[in-house]
Amino acid sequence: MRTTVVDPEKIAWEGTTSQVVLCIPDGLVGILPGHADAVFAIKPCLLRITPEDGKELKYFLSGGIARVVSGNLTIVADSAETPDQIDKDRALKAKQRAEERLSKASREVDYERARLALMRALYRLDLSH
Numbered sequence: 231m232r233t234t235v236v237d238p239e240k241i242a243w244e245g246t247t248s249q250v251v252l253c254i255p256d257g258l259v260g261i262l263p264g265h266a267d268a269v270f271a272i273k274p275c276l277l278r279i280t281p282e283d284g285k286e287l288k289y290f291l292s293g294g295i296a297r298v299v300s301g302n303l304t305i306v307a308d309s310a311e312t313p314d315q316i317d318k319d320r321a322l323k324a325k326q327r328a329e330e331r332l333s334k335a336s337r338e339v340d341y342e343r344a345r346l347a348l349m350r351a352l353y354r355l356d357l358s359h
Contacts, residue, residue: 231246231247231248231250231261231262231263231264231265231301231302231303232244232245232246232247232301232302232303233245233247233250233279233302233303233304233305234302234303234304234305235305235307235310236304236305236306236307237294237306237307237308237309237310238308238309239309240310242289242307242310243287243289245281245282246281246282247263247279247280247281247282248263248280248281248282248284249261249262249278249279249280250277250278250279250280250303250305251277251278252270252272252275252277252278252291252296252305253272253273253274253275253276253291254270254271254272254273255271255273261298261303263301264301265298265301265303266298267299267300268297268298269296269297269298270295270296270297271295272293272295272296272305272307273293274290274291274292274293274346274349274350274353275290275291276288276289276353276356276357277289277291277305277307287312288357289307289310289312290309290310290311290316290350290353290354290357291305291307291308291309291310292307292308292311292350293307293308294306294307311354313357313358316354316357316358318354318355318358321351321354321355321358322351324347324350324351325351325352325355327347328345328347328348328351331347332345332348
């Protein structure tokens with residue numbers, strides 16, 4: 231299956247894949263060659279790409295959409311980061327900030343925003359190891 235991953239700055243990856251796994255609001259979705267045409271909203275997650283050679287690649291996606299048309303998959307991500315592009319110290323600080331916000335009992339804290347920030351930081355930290 232021809233697969234392209236783009237974000238606003240670059241083409242992060244393109245090639246032929248045997249499987250792609252990503253997160254949608256309802257859970258994980260696996261896309262294999264021959265998948266029916268579809269459009270998916272992507273939530274922050276680790277994208278797993280299995281090229282034809284079988285060596286899995288991982289990217290952090292901060293959100294976006296995936297579209298399957300005529301056997302081709304295009305992922306348009308808010309950002310697509312490889313493990314070497316992740317600033318581990320920055321992700322750790324973001325995790326700490328989000329945890330602090332979530333621990334405060336205040337009407338001024340946007341819990342959903344803090345929860346999403348924590349998720350993004352945890353995924354980045356997981357990928358950077």
